[in-house]
Amino acid sequence: xxxxxxxxxxxxxxxxxxxxxxxxxxxxxxxxxxxxxxxxxxxxxxxxxxxxxxxxxxxxxxxxxxxxxxxxxxxxxxxxxxxxxxxxxxxxxxxxxxxxxxxxxxxxxxxxxxxxxxxxxxxxxxxxxxxxxxxxxxxxxxxxxxxxxxxxxxxxxxxxxxxxxxxxxxxxxxxxxxxxxxxxxxxxxxxxxxxxxxxxxxxxxxxxxxxxxxxxxxxxxxxxxxxxxxxxxxxxxxxxxxxxxxxxxxxxxxxxxxxxxxxxxxxxxxxxxxxxxxxxxxxxxxxxxxxxxxxxxxxxxxxxxxxxxxxxxxxxxxxxxxxxxxxxxxxxxxxxxxxxxxxxxxxxxxxxxxxxxxxxxxxxxxxxxxxxxxxxxx
Amino acid sequence: xxxxxxxxxxxxxxxxxxxxxxxxxxxxxxxxxxxxxxxxxxxxxxxxxxxxxxxxxxxxxxxxxxxxxxxxxxxxxxxxxxxxxxxxxxxxxxxxxxxxxxxxxxxxxxxxxxxxxxxxxxxxxxxxxxxxxxxxxxxxxxxxxxxxxxxxxxxxxxxxxxxxxxxxxxxxxxxxxxxxxxxxxxxxxxxxxxxxxxxxxxxxxxxxxxxxxxxxxxxxxxxxxxxxxxxxxxxxxxxxxxxxxxxxxxxxxxxxxxxxxxxxxxxxxxxxxxxxxxxxxxxxxxxxxxxxxx
Numbered sequence: 001x002x003x004x005x006x007x008x009x010x011x012x013x014x015x016x017x018x019x020x021x022x023x024x025x026x027x028x029x030x031x032x033x034x035x036x037x038x039x040x041x042x043x044x045x046x047x048x049x050x051x052x053x054x055x056x057x058x059x060x061x062x063x064x065x066x067x068x069x070x071x072x073x074x075x076x077x078x079x080x081x082x083x084x085x086x087x088x089x090x091x092x093x094x095x096x097x098x099x100x101x102x103x104x105x106x107x108x109x110x111x112x113x114x115x116x117x118x119x120x121x122x123x124x125x126x127x128x129x130x131x132x133x134x135x136x137x138x139x140x141x142x143x144x145x146x147x148x149x150x151x152x153x154x155x156x157x158x159x160x161x162x163x164x165x166x167x168x169x170x171x172x173x174x175x176x177x178x179x180x181x182x183x184x185x186x187x188x189x190x191x192x193x194x195x196x197x198x199x200x201x202x203x204x205x206x207x208x209x210x211x212x213x214x215x216x217x218x219x220x221x222x223x224x225x226x227x228x229x230x231x232x233x234x235x236x237x238x239x240x241x242x243x244x245x246x247x248x249x250x251x252x253x254x255x256x257x258x259x260x261x262x263x264x265x266x267x268x269x270x271x272x273x274x275x276x277x278x279x280x281x282x283x284x285x286x287x288x289x290x291x292x293x294x295x296x297x298x299x300x301x302x303x304x305x306x307x308x309x310x311x312x313x314x315x316x317x318x319x320x321x322x323x324x325x326x327x328x329x330x331x332x333x334x335x336x337x338x339x340x341x342x343x344x345x346x347x348x349x350x351x352x353x354x355x356x357x358x359x360x361x362x363x364x365x366x367x368x369x370x371x372x373x374x375x376x377x378x
Numbered sequence: 379x380x381x382x383x384x385x386x387x388x389x390x391x392x393x394x395x396x397x398x399x400x401x402x403x404x405x406x407x408x409x410x411x412x413x414x415x416x417x418x419x420x421x422x423x424x425x426x427x428x429x430x431x432x433x434x435x436x437x438x439x440x441x442x443x444x445x446x447x448x449x450x451x452x453x454x455x456x457x458x459x460x461x462x463x464x465x466x467x468x469x470x471x472x473x474x475x476x477x478x479x480x481x482x483x484x485x486x487x488x489x490x491x492x493x494x495x496x497x498x499x500x501x502x503x504x505x506x507x508x509x510x511x512x513x514x515x516x517x518x519x520x521x522x523x524x525x526x527x528x529x530x531x532x533x534x535x536x537x538x539x540x541x542x543x544x545x546x547x548x549x550x551x552x553x554x555x556x557x558x559x560x561x562x563x564x565x566x567x568x569x570x571x572x573x574x575x576x577x578x579x580x581x582x583x584x585x586x587x588x589x590x591x592x593x594x595x596x597x598x599x600x601x602x603x604x605x606x607x608x609x610x611x612x613x614x615x616x617x618x619x620x621x622x623x624x625x626x627x628x629x630x631x632x633x634x635x636x637x638x639x640x641x642x643x644x645x646x647x648x649x650x651x652x653x654x655x656x657x658x659x660x661x662x663x664x665x666x667x668x669x670x671x672x
Binding site: 063065066067068084103131132133134135136137138139140155158159160161162163166167170171173174177178181182183184185186210211213227228230231233234235237238240241242244245246247248249251252253255256259260262263264266267268270271273274275277278279281282284285286288289290292293295296299300307310311313314315317318319321322323324 | 405406408409425426427428443444445446447448450471514516517518519524547548550552553554555556561564565567568569571575577578579580586587589590591593594595597598599601602604605606608609610612613615616617619621624626627628630631634635637638641644645648649650651653654662
C-alpha cells in the first residue's frame with residue numbers, strides 16, 4: 001500500500017518540489033491515499049452487487065435486464081451478475097399472510113366511527129368503510145372474516161398484478177356477498193358459520209383459479225357474525241327466549257323424571273301390601289285349618305262330651321260379659337205378658353226344648369244375626 | 379504521465395457508461411415500453427429484456443404498466459326494475475391490452491379509471507333496471523341473477539372500452555347496501571321479526587313443558603293403575619287360596635265346623651252391652667233350681 005502511495009505521489013512531488021513545502025506534500029499524499037481507498041471501496045461495493053441474499057421465509061426471482069431468468073431462487077446466498085445486469089427481487093412465500101374482509105365495524109370501532117367519519121379506503125374493508133351486508137331474507141348483518149393466504153407464484157405476484165392484496169380483498173368481499181345474499185339470517189347467526197367458511201374457502205379458490213393473483217388460499221375463518229347495533233337487544237331477546245324455553249322444558253323433564261320413579265315406588269308399595277295380605281290370609285287359613293283338624297281329631301274321640309264342654313265354655317264367656325235378666329217360673333207356669341209376647345211371636349210352636357240356645361235364638365231372630373238359622377240344636 | 383492516462387481512462391469510462399446508459403434501455407417484466415421518435419411511436423416492446431435506441435432527444439421511452447389493475451367504484455345508488463333503491467359498489471379488474479392504443483387514447487392510469495368508472499356505472503345502472511330486487515337478494519338461489527347481471531355488464535363494458543386498448547378481466551360487486559331510510563325501516567322490521575321469534579320460542583317451550591308434564595302424569599297414573607290391578611289379583615288369589623284351604627279342612631267334618639263356627643259367632647256378637655233375658659227354667663239353671671221346682 002505504501003509503495004503504491006509513493007509511486008503515485010512521487011512524480012507529482014518531483015516536478016514541483018521546489019515550490020511546495022512539505023506540508024502540502026503531506027496533504028497531497030493524504031488526499032491521494034483517500035482517493036485510492038475510496039476507489040477500492042467503490043469497486044468492492046460494486047462487486048457486492050454480485051451477491052444476493054434470499055431470507056428464510058422468502059423466495060427470490062432473478063431478473064436479467066428485466067427478463068425473468070430464474071423464477072424460483074431458494075433461500076440462501078445467490079451469486080449473480082452485478083448491477084445493472086441482474087436484479088434479485090424477493091417476496092415472502094413461506095409466511096402466512098392474513099387479510100381481513102367483511103362488512104360492518106366492531107362495536108369499539110363503531111364508537112370511533114361515530115365521532116368522526118373518515119375517508120373511504122379500500123384497505124379498511126370489513127372495518128369502517130363497509131357498513132353492513134344484506135342477507136337473502138333482507139336482514140342486515142355485520143360480519144368479519146379472516147383469510148390466510150400465501151404467495152404461491154412469486155412471478156405473477158410481483159409482476160403480473162398491481163397491488164395483489166387489494167385485489168384479493170375485493171374478491172373476498174365479492175365471495176362473501178355471493179354467499180350471504182342468498183342465505184338466511186338465522187342460519188348465518190347459528191349453524192351457517194361453518195358452512196359459510198367452507199363455501200368461502202371453496203369459492204375463493206375457484207375465483208383465484210380464474211383470476212390468477214399468484215396467491216393461494218390456506219384457510220378462511222369467520223371472525224364474527226353480528227346483528228347491527230340497533231337490533232342487538234332484539235337478537236339477545238331471542239337467545240333469552242330460547243334459553244327460557246329450554247329451561248321450562250328442562251324443568252318439566254325433571255318433573256317427569258321425578259314423577260315416574262315416585263309412581264313406581266308407590267306401585268311397589270301397593271303390590272307389596274297385596275303380597276302381605278296374601279301371606280296373611282293364606283297363613284291364617286292354613287293355621288285355622290290345622291287348628292280345626294286338631295280339634296276335629298279330638299272331637300271324634302268324645303263327640304258328645306267335647307261338644308258339651310265347648311258349649312259350656314262359650315256360655316260362660318258370653319254370660320260373664322252380658323247383663324242378664326233372669327225370669328223365674330211363676331206359679332201358674334206362665335211368663336209375664338210382655339215376655340210371653342216376645343217368645344210367642346218369635347218361637348215356633350213345635351219347639352219343645354227350652355234352654356239357653358232357645359233364648360239366644362229369640363235374640364238373634366229379633367234382628368241381630370242371620371247365622372242363627374244355621375244353629376242346630378243338639 | 380501515468381496519472382493522466384489513469385484520469386483520461388476514468389473519464390473515458392464514465393462517458394462510455396453514460397453513452398451506453400442513454401442508448402440502452404430495459405423492458406421490465408411488468409411493463410410495456412413504447413419508443414417514440416420525436417413523438418412518433420416507432421417500436422412497442424412487450425418482451426422484457428435489454429434494447430438499444432437513439433439517445434434522449436431523438437428517441438424517448440414511454441413506460442406503460444402491464445399488470446392486472448383493480449378499480450373500485452364509489453357506492454352508487456341505483457334503481458332496480460321494481461323501483462327500489464339499491465346502493466352498489468362495483469369493482470373492475472382490468473389491464474392494458476394494446477399499449478399503443480392506450481398510449482394514444484388515454485395515456486395514464488388515472489384517466490383510464492375515470493373512463494372505467496363512467497362506463498361501468500352507466501352499464502350497471504342500465505342493466506339493473508331490467509332486474510328486480512329479488513333477483514339480486516333472495517333466499518331462493520335459483521332466482522338470483524347477479525351472475526347474469528355481471529356477465530352482461532362485463533361483456534358490454536369490454537366492447538365499449540376495447541377502443542382504449544383496455545381489457546376488462548372481471549367485473550364484480552363488492553358491496554350491496556340500502557339507502558339510509560330503507561336501512562332504518564329494515565332495522566324496525568328486524569326487531570319486530572325477532573320479537574315474534576322470541577315469543578314463538580317461549581310459547582313452544584311452555585307447550586312442550588306442559589306436554590312433558592301431562593305425559594309424566596299419565597305415565598304415573600298408568601303405573602298406579604297396573605299396580606292396583608295386580609294388587610287386586612293378588613288379593614283375589616289369596617282369598618281363593620284361603621277359601622280352598624278352609625273348604626278342604628272343614629269339609630272333613632262340616633257338622634263340627636258349623637257347631638264351632640256358631641259358638642265363635644256367639645262369642646263375637648255378645649258383648650257387655652248385651653241384655654240377655656232368659657228363663658230360669660233352663661238346663662243351665664237346672665242344678666240350681668232342682669229342689670224348688672220339684
